[in-house]
Amino acid sequence: MSDRIFGAVGLLIAIGFAFAAMAIEESFLSDAVGPKAFPLIIAAVLGLASIAIILRPDASPEWPSLGRLTEILAAAVVMILYAEMLPVIGFIIATIFAAAYLTWRLGSGLVGSVLTGLGTSFGIYIIFHLVLGLSLARGPFGF
Amino acid sequence: MDTLSSLADGFAIALTWQNLLLALLGCFLGTIMGALPGLGPSNGVAILIPLAFTLGLGATPSLILLTSVYYGAMYGGRISSILLNIPGDEPAMMTCLDGYPMAQKGMAGQALSLSGIASFVGSFFATWGLIFLAPQLVKIALLFGPAEYFALFALAFMTLGGVSSTNQAKSAFAAALGLGLAMIGVDTQTGVPRFTFGEVHLYDGLDFLVAIVGLFALSEVFIFLENRHGEADGKKAKIEVGPLTPSMSMLKQTTPTMLRSTVLGFLAGVLPGAGASLGSFISYSMEKRLVDPKGKTFGKGDPRGVAAPEAGNNAAAGGALVPMLALGVPGSGTTAVLLAVLLSLNITPGPLLFSQNPDVVWGLIAALFIANFMLLAMNIPMVGLFTRVLMVPPRILMPVVAMISFVGIYGISGSSFDLLVMVGFGLLGWILRKFDVPLVPIILGTLLGNSMENNLRRAITIDNGDWFTLVDTPLALTLWAIAIIGFILPLIIGRKVKAQMHERGDHEGSTSD
Numbered sequence: 001m002s003d004r005i006f007g008a009v010g011l012l013i014a015i016g017f018a019f020a021a022m023a024i025e026e027s028f029l030s031d032a033v034g035p036k037a038f039p040l041i042i043a044a045v046l047g048l049a050s051i052a053i054i055l056r057p058d059a060s061p062e063w064p065s066l067g068r069l070t071e072i073l074a075a076a077v078v079m080i081l082y083a084e085m086l087p088v089i090g091f092i093i094a095t096i097f098a099a100a101y102l103t104w105r106l107g108s109g110l111v112g113s114v115l116t117g118l119g120t121s122f123g124i125y126i127i128f129h130l131v132l133g134l135s136l137a138r139g140p141f142g143f
Numbered sequence: 144m145d146t147l148s149s150l151a152d153g154f155a156i157a158l159t160w161q162n163l164l165l166a167l168l169g170c171f172l173g174t175i176m177g178a179l180p181g182l183g184p185s186n187g188v189a190i191l192i193p194l195a196f197t198l199g200l201g202a203t204p205s206l207i208l209l210t211s212v213y214y215g216a217m218y219g220g221r222i223s224s225i226l227l228n229i230p231g232d233e234p235a236m237m238t239c240l241d242g243y244p245m246a247q248k249g250m251a252g253q254a255l256s257l258s259g260i261a262s263f264v265g266s267f268f269a270t271w272g273l274i275f276l277a278p279q280l281v282k283i284a285l286l287f288g289p290a291e292y293f294a295l296f297a298l299a300f301m302t303l304g305g306v307s308s309t310n311q312a313k314s315a316f317a318a319a320l321g322l323g324l325a326m327i328g329v330d331t332q333t334g335v336p337r338f339t340f341g342e343v344h345l346y347d348g349l350d351f352l353v354a355i356v357g358l359f360a361l362s363e364v365f366i367f368l369e370n371r372h373g374e375a376d377g378k379k380a381k382i383e384v385g386p387l388t389p390s391m392s393m394l395k396q397t398t399p400t401m402l403r404s405t406v407l408g409f410l411a412g413v414l415p416g417a418g419a420s421l422g423s424f425i426s427y428s429m430e431k432r433l434v435d436p437k438g439k440t441f442g443k444g445d446p447r448g449v450a451a452p453e454a455g456n457n458a459a460a461g462g463a464l465v466p467m468l469a470l471g472v473p474g475s476g477t478t479a480v481l482l483a484v485l486l487s488l489n490i491t492p493g494p495l496l497f498s499q500n501p502d503v504v505w506g507l508i509a510a511l512f513i514a515n516f517m518l519l520a521m522n523i524p525m526v527g528l529f530t531r532v533l534m535v536p537p538r539i540l541m542p543v544v545a546m547i548s549f550v551g552i553y554g555i556s557g558s559s560f561d562l563l564v565m566v567g568f569g570l571l572g573w574i575l576r577k578f579d580v581p582l583v584p585i586i587l588g589t590l591l592g593n594s595m596e597n598n599l600r601r602a603i604t605i606d607n608g609d610w611f612t613l614v615d616t617p618l619a620l621t622l623w624a625i626a627i628i629g630f631i632l633p634l635i636i637g638r639k640v641k642a643q644m645h646e647r648g649d650h651e652g653s654t655s656d
Binding site for chain 1: 194197198310312313315316318319320322323326330332333334335337338361364365367368369371537538539541542543545546547549550553554557559562563566569570573577578579595596599600603604607608
């Protein structure tokens with residue numbers, strides 16, 4: 001059943017992609033093929049593959065329980081926050097929090113999480129910034 | 144002779160302190176990444192690409208670093224297979240079958256050094272194979288026009304699922320998805336924006352590095368979060384390594400095995416869409432059929448069962464570089480990632496690479512030889528060091544992987560937008576892996592999409608809009624025929640092969656070799 005839903009979503013994407021391809025504005029200077037043809041071919045392949053998936057679905061994958069699913073979404077939210085906060089609060093502070101959160105959710109204890117967060121953040125800062133000279137996001141305190 | 148003098152030039156390039164140091168670093172990191180379950184060659188290389196860029200390394204040094212990682216990971220995968228019965232990466236799966244039983248018999252040290260030697264033999268001869276085969280392939284490729292190139296790209300996509308693919312529809316889906324993503328951005332030939340929805344960040348197109356790191360590295364973090372591997376691991380690494388030197392008789396017994404497996408593995412690597420996992424699988428099953436058809440010793444700790452897959456997967460790793468360098472069409476996940484490196488450095492792989500950038504090609508090949516010797520040295524006397532790395536539990540490793548991914552991508556572009564796109568790809572990768580959709584065709588699609596389209600349009604424009612030009616030369620027709628056979632064949636025999644490959648159940652996800 002999962003596969004059929006997946007195929008249906010794929011088919012919708014293919015249709016949407018085809019419509020978006022039709023909407024591409026043609027330039028007055030164009031080659032014989034134009035900018036629409038190849039995307040339309042791709043949309044066709046995507047659609048056919050989706051139909052094939054709907055018609056001959058594989059066995060359903062083992063979906064995680066609701067709890068684990070929330071876990072993944074929460075991690076994604078933390079990563080998104082990390083991406084947004086990086087230029088605001090700087091690399092070191094943001095990374096301490098993000099790494100500590102991830103290792104905590106992967107099963108570290110509280111103290112261990114804080115230590116891993118600190119270690120990861122300063123470790124990366126030292127190796128990548130101080131030794132290798134990579135530019136990392138600067139926060140209000142210059143790190 | 145021409146080849147040998149080019150090779151000598153290559154050594155002159157590779158033998159600088161910087162390049163030697165990079166090769167050493169790459170071998171070391173690669174072995175660690177291979178050894179750690181959850182980090183394989185493709186995500187290992189993916190994480191390091193941004194680093195190579197932001198360090199401002201040139202083309203040859205970057206490639207030396209990253210291919211050393213690639214070769215190193217091929218060596219490293221065996222360590223956890225033998226000691227923990229968990230394959231460090233997918234190609235090392237077959238090594239578990241006899242490696243772990245050997246370790247249980249107290250012969251872990253011998254298994255490790257024997258497999259190290261087998262890895263060396265495999266990649267050493269495969270590198271020679273690369274030297275002699277790639278220029279031949281280049282000669283053929285020079286005959287290719289745009290129509291043939293279009294057919295070649297189609298061939299690459301249609302065969303990418305490989306004989307081990309169970310569901311060709313999903314491979315096709317993945318390829319189309321990747322190609323579709325490549326279409327985002329301003330059309331290079333007419334200058335109109337496509338699929339950008341007015342978002343200025345998208346005018347340049349999606350950076351395929353962002354897609355690669357998201358799909359390969361971040362999705363792995365999500366997989367770990369889902370399963371929480373964290374608790375159990377790290378305790379079992381207490382197996383005694385024991386004496387390291389294999390006896391002479393064991394070496395003598397396994398020599399023919401290594402040589403046979405090298406040839407098989409190399410061929411499996413050169414074929415499109417096969418890669419190292421298939422190389423080790425074919426080598427192991429052929430060897431078993433050949434020397435132990437009744438299954439008396441194989442699977443119970445036969446040294447030949449350790450030597451065969453290791454020689455096979457390392458040879459396949461070398462073989463997979465042939466189509467990547469000579470045609471610009473990679474046949475496996477990691478070579479696709481390496482192609483991304485070349486493209487980002489503005490080097491177009493393919494036949495012209497050999498004439499335009501001979502320093503890159505031969506410097507790389509020479510570096511592979513050097514890396515191979517370094518790896519042999521690292522993986523036999525110093526193997527104890529790497530066994531200790533296995534104690535690092537994933538709950539600490541995975542956050543580090545995630546953070547390094549962020550650092551790398553941020554280092555390239557300095558924009559939060561790219562990081563958000565990367566998180567999106569991470570989630571997408573997780574979903575697709577749940578559905579058993581292969582990720583490699585997506586990567587290949589985003590990499591090759593634009594040049595595939597350009598070749599199509601060029602071919603048709605040259606012929607004044609006649610679409611039949613795509614199939615009107617014998618060369619193009621041959622390529623199409625291979626592509627179609629390659630697509631249909633797995634439908635017939637695929638299920639059987641895949642079932643055999645995975646009967647051990649230790650499936651590491653679909654970011655294979």
